[in-house]
Every structure is written in structure tokens, then in C-alpha cells.
Amino acid sequence: MRSWFQTDYIGKFNISSHRNSCEKCRRLTLLNSYSTTRFVKLLGMPLLPIGRAHVLDECPACGFRGLTSVRKHTKERKKNLTLMMQGFATKADNPANCSHALRTLMIYGEESWFNDVHNSYGLRFDTNPQIQHLIAQGLCRFGEYDHAIEHCRKAIVLGAGKPAEKLLEFCQNLLERVETGCDLDALKMQPKSARYAYVPLASIASSITLFIMLQGITALRSHTAWLVNGSLQQYTFTLDNEPYTLSPGKRQKIKMHLGKHELQIKESLPKYFTYTTSKLKQLILNELLVINPDAMALLTIDHELEPSHSHSKQIHTLSGIDNSMFDLSANSSAGKRVSFYRPKTHMEQVNRFHEIGLDEAAIAYARNALVMNPETAEVEPLLIHAIKGEDRDFITTFFRRNLAVSPALIPWHLYYQNYVMCTQSNHTLIEEYTARLKKYPNEPEASYLLGRLMSNPEVARKFFTFSEREEGMKGQGYHLIANDYFCRGLFQEALSYSDKTLNKNPGHVEFNVLHEQILLALRKYGELLNLENNLSNYSDEKKVLYLTCAGFHKEAEAAITSFSGASATRRSELNAIRFYAVGNMTDYVLALIETDHQTATFQQFMHQNNILEANRVLTADENHLWSDHLVLYCGAKISKLESIAQLHLNRAILELDQQYIYNIRMRSMLETEQAPTVEEIKTLQVSAIEKALLCATLGFRFPDIKNASSAESVGSMLPFYAPNP
Numbered sequence: 001m002r003s004w005f006q007t008d009y010i011g012k013f014n015i016s017s018h019r020n021s022c023e024k025c026r027r028l029t030l031l032n033s034y035s036t037t038r039f040v041k042l043l044g045m046p047l048l049p050i051g052r053a054h055v056l057d058e059c060p061a062c063g064f065r066g067l068t069s070v071r072k073h074t075k076e077r078k079k080n081l082t083l084m085m086q087g088f089a090t091k092a093d094n095p096a097n098c099s100h101a102l103r104t105l106m107i108y109g110e111e112s113w114f115n116d117v118h119n120s121y122g123l124r125f126d127t128n129p130q131i132q133h134l135i136a137q138g139l140c141r142f143g144e145y146d147h148a149i150e151h152c153r154k155a156i157v158l159g160a161g162k163p164a165e166k167l168l169e170f171c172q173n174l175l176e177r178v179e180t181g182c183d184l185d186a187l188k189m190q191p192k193s194a195r196y197a198y199v200p201l202a203s204i205a206s207s208i209t210l211f212i213m214l215q216g217i218t219a220l221r222s223h224t225a226w227l228v229n230g231s232l233q234q235y236t237f238t239l240d241n242e243p244y245t246l247s248p249g250k251r252q253k254i255k256m257h258l259g260k261h262e263l264q265i266k267e268s269l270p271k272y273f274t275y276t277t278s279k280l281k282q283l284i285l286n287e288l289l290v291i292n293p294d295a296m297a298l299l300t301i302d303h304e305l306e307p308s309h310s311h312s313k314q315i316h317t318l319s320g321i322d323n324s325m326f327d328l329s330a331n332s333s334a335g336k337r338v339s340f341y342r343p344k345t346h347m348e349q350v351n352r353f354h355e356i357g358l359d360e361a362a363i364a365y366a367r368n369a370l371v372m373n374p375e376t377a378e379v380e381p382l383l384i385h386a387i388k389g390e391d392r393d394f395i396t397t398f399f400r401r402n403l404a405v406s407p408a409l410i411p412w413h414l415y416y417q418n419y420v421m422c423t424q425s426n427h428t429l430i431e432e433y434t435a436r437l438k439k440y441p442n443e444p445e446a447s448y449l450l451g452r453l454m455s456n457p458e459v460a461r462k463f464f465t466f467s468e469r470e471e472g473m474k475g476q477g478y479h480l481i482a483n484d485y486f487c488r489g490l491f492q493e494a495l496s497y498s499d500k501t502l503n504k505n506p507g508h509v510e511f512n513v514l515h516e517q518i519l520l521a522l523r524k525y526g527e528l529l530n531l532e533n534n535l536s537n538y539s540d541e542k543k544v545l546y547l548t549c550a551g552f553h554k555e556a557e558a559a560i561t562s563f564s565g566a567s568a569t570r571r572s573e574l575n576a577i578r579f580y581a582v583g584n585m586t587d588y589v590l591a592l593i594e595t596d597h598q599t600a601t602f603q604q605f606m607h608q609n610n611i612l613e614a615n616r617v618l619t620a621d622e623n624h625l626w627s628d629h630l631v632l633y634c635g636a637k638i639s640k641l642e643s644i645a646q647l648h649l650n651r652a653i654l655e656l657d658q659q660y661i662y663n664i665r666m667r668s669m670l671e672t673e674q675a676p677t678v679e680e681i682k683t684l685q686v687s688a689i690e691k692a693l694l695c696a697t698l699g700f701r702f703p704d705i706k707n708a709s710s711a712e713s714v715g716s717m718l719p720f721y722a723p724n725p
Contacts, residue, residue, distance in 0.1 A: 004042060004043055005040060005041065005042060006040075006041045006044070007038055007039065007040055007041065007050070008038070008039055008041055008046075009036040009037065009038055009039075009053060009055075010036065010037055010039050010046060010194045010197045011036050011037045011192055011193060011194025011195075011197065012034045012035075012036055012189060012190075012191055012192040013034065013035050013036075013191055013192075013193075014034055014035040014054075015032060015033070015034040015189050015190075015191055016032070016033045016034070016109040017030050017031065017032045017033070017189060018030070018031055018109075018140075018141040018142070018143075019031075019140065019141070019143075019174055020057070020140075020141070021170070022057075022059040022061065022062060022064055023057075023064065024059065024062055024064035025059060025061055025062040025064065027059070027061050027062070029059060029060060029061055030060065030189075031057040031058065031059060032055075032057070032058045032060070032189040033054070033055060033056050033057055033058070033109070034054075034055050034058075034189060035052060035053070035054050035055075035070050035073075036052070036053055036054075036055060036194075037049050037051075037052050037053075037194045037197070038050050038051050038052070038053055039194075039197055045200055046197035046198075046199075046200055046201070047200055047201065048201060049197075049198070049201075051069065052069065052070040052071070053067055053068065053069055053070060054067075054068050054069065054070045054072075054073035055067055056068065058189075060189075077108050080104045080107075080108070081104065081108070081110075083100070083104075084097075084100060084101045084104045084105070087100055087101065093124070095125055095128050095130070095131060098117070098124075098125055098128075098131055099130055099131055099134060101117050102114065102117060102118065102131065102134040102135065102138060103134060105117060105138070106134070106137060106138040106141055111142045114138050114142065115142075118135050118138065118139075126154075127158060128158070129155045129158035129159050129160040129164070130155075130160070132151050132154045132155040132158060132160065133151075133152070133155040133160045133163065133164050133167070135151045136148045136149075136151035136152040136155060136164070136167055136168075136171070137167060139151060140167065140170070140171050140174070145171045145174050145175040145178065146175060148167070148171045149168060149171045149172060149175065152164050152165075152167050152168035152171060153168065156168065222255050222256060222257050222258060222278065222279055223255070223256055223258060223275060223277055223278055223279050223282060223289060224253065224254075224255055224279055224282060224289070225253075225254055225255075225256055225275075225289040225290070225291055226251050226252070226253055226254075226288070226289070226290045226291065227239070227244060227246060227251060227252045227253075227254060227291050227293070228246070228250075228251045228290055228291070228292050228297045228299075228340055229246035229247065229248060229249060229250050229251070229293075229294060229297075230249070230292055230294055230295075230296035230297025230298065230340075230341075230349075231248060231249075231294045231296045231368070231369065231372055232248045232249070232343070232345070232346060232369070232373075232376075233248060233372050233373050234246065234247050234248055235265065235266070235293075235294065235372070237263065237264060237265040237266070237293045238262075238263070238264050239254075239256075239261065239262070239263055239291070239293075240256070240261055240262055241262070246293075249340075249342035249343070251340060255279075256275070258275065258276055258278060259274060259275075259276070260272060260273070260274045261273055261274070261275065263291070263293060263314065265293045265294065271314065273314075273315050275289060275315075275317075277289070277317075285319060286319065287317060287318065287319050288316075288317070288318040288319075288338060289315070289316070289317055289318075290310075290315070290316040290317075290318065291314065291315055291316075292313060292314055292315070292316060293314060294368060294372065295312055295313060295314050295364075295368060296312070296349075296365055296368050296369070297311065297316075297340065297341075298310075298311045298340075298341040298349065298352065298353070298361075299311065299316060299318065299338055299339070299340060299341070300338070300339045300341060301318060301337070301338055301339075302337040302339065309356060309358065311353070311358060311361045311365075312360075312361050312364045312365070318338060345378060346365070346366070346369045346376065346378045346382055347378055347381050347382070349365055350362045350365055350366055350381075350382070350385055353365060362385055363385055363386065363388055363389070366382045366383075366385035366386040367386045367398070369382055370382050370383065370386055371401075374401075374402045374405070374409055374412065375409060379409075379411045379412070380411055380415075383411070383412075383415050386398065387399075387419070392423055392424075395419060396416075396419075396420075399412060399415065399416040399419070400416075403416060406440055406443060407443060407445055408436075408443070408445035408446065408449065410445060410448075410449075410476075413445075413449050414452075417429060417449070417452060417453065418661050421453075421661045422661050422664050429453050430450070430453050430454075433446070433449050433450040433453060434450060436449070436450070437450050444466075444467040444468070444469065444471075444472045444473050444477075445467070445473070447463045447464070447466045447467035447477075448463070448464065448467035448473050448476060448477050450463050451463030451464045451467065451477065451480070452480065457484055457488075457683070460480075460481075460484070461481050461484075463477075464477035464478065464480055464481050465477065465478075465481070468500075468504070472504075474504050474505050475500070475501040475502070475503075475504030475505040475508065475511060478497045478498075478500040478501040478504065479497075479498075479501045479510070479511055479514065481497045482494045482495075482496075482497035482498040482500075482501060482514060482518070483514060483685060484683070484685075485497065486514065486517065486518055486521070487682060487683060487684065487685050487686075487691075488682040488683070489682065491518055491521045491522045492522070494518045495515075495518050495519070495522065498511070498514060498515045498518050499515075501514075501515075502515060516528060516542075517688075520546075520549070521688070523549075525546060525549045525550030525551075526550060528546045528549075528550070529546055529547070529550055540559075540563055540574060541573075541574065541577055543556075543559055544556050544559060544560060544574045544577050544578055545577055545578075545581055547559060548577075548578045548581040548582060549581055553578075553582075556578050557578075560574045560575060560578070568594070569594070569595050569596070572591045572592075572594035572595045573591075573595050573597075575587075575591045576588050576591035576592045576595065579591055585607055586607070589603055589604045589607045592604075598623065598624075599624070599628060601617050602614055602617045602618055602624070602628060602632075605617060606631060606632070606635055609635070609639070611632070611635050611636050611639045611641055611644065612641075612644075614632055614635065615632060615636070615641075615644050615647075615648075618632055618648065624655075625655065626651075626652040626653075626655035626656050627652075627690060627693055629648040629649070629651045629652035629655065630648070630649070630652045630693050630694070630696075630697050631693065632644070632645075632648045633645050633648045633649045633652065633697060633700070634693075634696050634697060634700060636648065637700040645700075649670065649697070652670065653667055653670050653671060656670075662684055662685050662686050665680075665684060666684065666686065666690075666694060669681075669694065669698065670694075670697065670698075670701075675698060675701075675702040676698070681694070681695065681698075
């Protein structure tokens with residue numbers, strides 16, 4: 001199998017040649033010594049030089065040669081020549097030193113130096129056969145064949161023996177060939193350059209150098225940027241006609257050329273921006289470019305003074321950032337740090353904005369989240385933030401953006417209807433949703449939404465019933481019918497439709513809560529206790545309430561005692577519910593005081609009919625509900641304390657949240673100079689205890705009107721309701 005990588009010797013320089021017989025093939029030939037370069041080859045092509053070598057006495061016939069490194073050859077040459085000089089310096093008349101000198105100079109090709117030694121010391125050792133033989137060898141090596149023959153004969157006479165005879169024969173042969181005109185230098189080696197072997201390496205080096213130069217030029221004419229997705233949706237956008245897709249909360253590092261850029265997300269119009277800070281300047285200025293296409297990211301810059309934030313922008317240029325912070329890591333080393341906040345939910349991000357005092361950013365984020373995904377599970381809390389502080393036209397336009405979708409996005413329509421009914425007449429809404437029903441006659445949502453606007457309960461029930469055909473609204477229509485009957489005090493009719501809602505969706509929490517309230521209003525405590533055949537699905541409060549209302553007082557006391565791990569405060573809370581259910585207000589207030597409940601002191605003074613102290617407590621602390629103010633209003637009216645009564649009536653009106661349509665109607669009833677009708681109060685969809693408190697308040701406001709708004713005429717239709725203390 002052929003190897004991809006091989007080694008070979010290329011180039012010849014420092015050439016020296018001499019005539020001699022090859023030690024291997026014994027041919028008389030021209031032996032060449034030279035220096036060369038060793039290369040690594042890739043598929044036969046020279047790639048990389050790995051060192052120099054020196055070839056000794058290479059035979060052109062058989063290729064036999066000695067091989068050593070140039071470094072070693074140079075070192076040995078210097079060493080041997082030094083030893084030769086030291087030998088002459090210590091004892092010049094020693095024939096061994098002369099022999100060593102002649103052999104050394106001959107081996108290393110020092111012709112002129114050899115001639116000097118042979119001329120000066122050759123005569124001195126004229127009778128030494130070994131020295132005469134060495135002189136003959138050197139003269140033959142350097143081409144002086146006639147003189148070599150003379151010294152060979154002298155060495156033979158002196159007794160040099162067969163080596164001298166063979167050398168004589170060799171020199172005579174060479175001399176004859178020279179005299180006959182034979183070219184003895186035909187096999188003499190010519191220098192050969194290795195520069196072409198460096199072409200591939202030079203090409204690679206040039207390519208690398210050119211690449212580095214181009215990268216340097218590109219770096220000067222480009223900048224580094226981060227793309228970040230600050231939302232919880234994956235989306236695709238284009239930057240300079242290049243598509244990018246970012247997963248929720250992800251980031252991507254890119255390079256861009258300097259100048260003008262085009263950014264477009266979804267089907268919106270493209271936006272343009274210009275950036276001129278090169279990569280080199282970014283490193284010098286410690287500047288970071290963040291491109292945020294969805295305008296929803298929150299970047300926090302931590303430094304020595306206090307953190308600063310960048311948000312709700314498509315382009316962020318963050319100056320003064322350490323280069324190591326370019327990775328947007330939240331766990332970077334000391335110094336300035338850029339953190340990219342990645343929320344798990346939309347409301348987590350909104351709450352984070354509020355925590356750092358960026359309320360406007362929270363509103364902008366909520367709007368962007370709803371624009372990107374109108375069907376998000378967090379649509380209800382996001383809508384509350386999205387329309388905060390805006391005028392009617394903006395809010396209406398914002399809602400209408402998703403009202404034409406079919407099938408209808410129910411949360412959007414519910415908020416839109418409630419908002420319009422809170423701020424203007426619902427006449428326009430009826431026309432709008434009638435047109436929708438005509439356009440989508442088989443859409444259950446269209447019937448359901450139109451039914452919500454009907455003031456006539458019989459007409460509304462027809463639309464709700466129609467919306468529940470087949471799969472329909474999955475019980476939502478039946479639920480509104482049941483709730484309307486419940487608010488009107490028609491509990492048996494409400495129970496019938498509540499059963500239908502549970503048949504449609506038995507696991508719906510809101511459906512089950514209304515069903516329990518209806519059974520409680522009908523005093524069907526046995527059914528409440530047997531619901532689901534046990535009380536395991538009820539909270540501790542409900543268990544105690546239902547057992548007490550059913551007359552199982554000992555069982556209720558035992559249940560409170562059996563609750564494992566219940567603290568003294570917790571037992572007092574549960575006992576307060578039990579006392580409230582049987583009308584034992586004295587023990588109820590005492591139990592409430594033991595819980596340190598916020599309204600305990602206030603309720604104690606009210607139970608003692610101490611209106612002045614109750615007024616002091618309620619006035620000193622602003623953390624009270626509107627219902628507490630109405631309770632004090634009624635107590636003050638009984639005690640003929642008109643100024644206190646009027647004060648807390650005004651406070652109750654101010655405390656009523658106007659975000660919900662029924663709170664607005666309650667506020668209108670409290671402010672109006674004309675008593676509302678019984679029908680208006682019946683249709684008010686608030687809790688029974690709130691409606692009873694409203695009726696009592698209206699009874700004191702309009703004492704001369706019979707069967708209109710007194711607590712006796714309306715309160716008699718209300719179900720029993722025991723809230724948590």
C-alpha cells in the first residue's frame with residue numbers, strides 16, 4: 001500500500017569528486033561527495049524541508065554511498081582538523097602525526113593544504129613506506145597521476161607491499177586513459193539547486209500570508225455583532241437579505257460589513273440602520289453591537305457603580321464593555337459584564353421590568369408578546385399591561401388587530417367587549433357582533449359572543465344554547481346561563497344548566513366553583529358532602545364550611561383537630577369559618593383576632609358597634625377593601641354619624657377598580673341620585689356577599705323607596721356565602 005508521505009533528498013552543493021574504486025561494486029569510477037536537503041513529500045510533491053545531509057563517496061554505477069548529517073560532518077571535520085594541528089604542534093617529527101595529517105586532509109578534500117604537508121613533510125619521511133603510500137593516494141585523489149606513480153614505486157621499493165602495487169596499477173590505468181584522450185570528468189557531478197522544491201511550501205506560506213492579510217483588511221472593514229431573540233417564540237428574519245432563525249432566548253454571533261444594513265422581520269416593512277465602527281475600533285473602544293429584531297430583549301450592563309439596562313430597541317451599541325464580555329455570558333469574570341436576561345414566561349419578563357423600574361418597557365414588552373403570539377396562554381395578564389395608560393382609540397385599534405380572526409380568539413373578544421361596555425354604549429358592539437354571526441353562522445364563538453351583549457336574559461340564553469350545539473363552546477355558554485340564573489336568585493334553574501356545563505367539561509375549575517355555590521345556595525349540604533363521594537378534593541376551608549352547614553358540628557371540630565401540622569393560627573382561621581357559618585359573631589371576631597388578620601381589629605370594633613374606633617382604624621391604614629368602607633358606611637348610618645358615613649362612601653367609590661364592567665356598574669349605583677331597579681341588581685354578576693352589602697348600602701341611601709333597592713327585597717334572594725376570613 002502506497003504511503004501518502006515519503007522522504008527524499010533534493011539538491012546538490014559543495015560537491016567534491018575523486019577517482020577511486022567503489023567499496024561495494026569495486027568498479028573504477030568517479031566518486032562524488034556533496035551536501036543535500038531532506039524533504040517530506042506528499043504524494044510525490046515536496047512539502048517541507050526537515051534537515052540537511054552530507055553524502056560521502058557516492059558511486060554513480062551502483063549508488064552505494066555513505067550518509068551523515070551536514071551538522072555532524074562539519075563538526076567532525078572541525079574536530080579532526082583541530083586534532084591534526086595539535087599533533088603537529090606537539091611533535092612534528094612523529095610519523096604517526098604526519099600520517100594522520102595526510103589521511104585527514106585527503107578525506108576532507110583539502111588539496112592545497114595536502115600539497116603543503118606533502119612538500120614539507122614528505123621529504124622528511126622519504127624512507128617511510130606508509131607515508132609515501134598515503135602521499136600517492138592523495139595525489140591520485142587530486143588528479144596528479146604521474147606524481148602518484150612516482151610515490152607508489154618509492155613505497156613499493158620501501159616495502160609497502162600489495163596495496164601500493166594495486167594503487168600503482170590504478171594510477172597507470174588512469175594516466176593511460178588521460179593520454180589516449182578519454183574524458184575522465186564525464187561522470188563528474190554538477191551542482192543542482194533545491195529551490196524548486198520550495199515552491200509548494202512557498203505557495204502554502206504565501207496563501208496563508210494572503211489569507212491573514214485579507215482577514216486583517218476585512219477586520220478593518222467589518223464589525224462583529226450579536227443577534228439576540230428576547231421573546232419566547234422562534235422566528236425568522238432577514239438581515240441584508242440573509243435569513244436567520246433564532247430559537248426563544250437564543251443568541252448568535254455574526255460578522256457584518258460596515259455601512260448601511262436592512263433588517264426585516266416577518267411581513268413588516270424593512271428597517272434600515274448604519275453602523276461604522278470597525279472591528280478594530282470595537283476592540284479599542286470596548287464596544288459591543290447587539291441586534292434585537294423583536295425589540296424585546298433586556299440587556300443588563302454590570303459595572304462598579306450600578307447596573308444599567310438596554311431594552312425595547314432593535315439595535316444596541318453598548319460602549320465601555322470589556323472584550324471578554326462579547327459572549328453575553330451571565331457568569332463572566334470581574335469587570336464590566338453584559339447579561340442577556342432569558343425569562344421562562346412572558347409575565348416573568350414583565351415583572352422583571354417592573355422590578356428595575358422600567359414600567360414603560362413592561363408595557364412595550366406585553367404588546368410585542370401579544371403581537372407575536374396572540375394565542376399565548378398568558379394573554380389575559382398581558383392584555384392588562386398592554387393597554388395600561390392608553391387612550392380609547394389606541395386600545396380599540398390594538399384589540400381590533402386580532403378580532404377578525406376565525407375561529408375567534410375568545411380572550412381578546414372578552415376583553416374588547418368588557419372595555420367597550422365600560423367606556424361607551426354597547427349598541428355598536430351588538431351591530432358589530434351581529435355582523436360577525438351573519439358572516440360565520442356555524443361558528444359557536446360568534447353566537448356566544450353576541451349572547452354576552454344581550455340585555456334581555458331570554459334572548460341571551462337562546463344564543464348561548466345555540467353556541468353549545470355539538471362540541472360548541474365546551475360548556476362556556478351553559479356556564480353563563482347558569483351564572484345568570486344564580487345571580488338572579490333562581491338557583492334551581494341555575495343547577496340544571498350547571499349540570500350541563502359539567503357534562504361538557506367536568507374538570508373545569510370555574511364550572512365546579514359555580515356548581516358548589518349553587519348547591520350551597522340551595523342548602524344541599526348533603527350533595528356537597530357527597531360530591532366526588534368524598535371531601536379529598538376540597539380545601540380545608542371548604543371541608544369545615546360544608547360540615548358545619550350540614551349540621552355536623554362535632555365532625556367539623558374533629559376535622560380541624562385532625563389536620564396534621566396545623567398551627568394555632570391555622571386552627572383559629574378554620575374556627576373563624578365555623579363560627580361565621582353558624583352566625584356566632586362574637587367567637588368569630590375572637591378567632592379572627594387570634595389569626596392577626598388585617599381586618600380583625602376593625603371587625604372587632606364593628607361588632608362592638610364602636611364606630612369611632614372603627615373609623616380611626618380604617619382611616620389610619622389605607623390597605624382596606626372597598627367592602628370594608630361600605631360596612632363602616634352602614635354602621636355610621638345606623639349610629640347617625642353622617643360625616644363618617646359620607647367619608648367612607650366616597651372612599652369605597654374610589655377603591656372600586658374600574659377595570660371590570662360590574663365594578664363600574666356598582667360604582668354607578670353608589671354614585672347615582674336615582675335608585676337602581678331590582679332587575680339591575682339581580683343581573684349584577686358579583687359575589688352574593690358583595691351584592692348583599694351593596695343592597696344594604698342602597699337601602700340607607702334611598703330609605704323611602706320600597707321594593708327597589710332595600711336589603712330586604714333583594715337580599716332575600718341571595719345565597720348564603722362564607723368567604724375566607
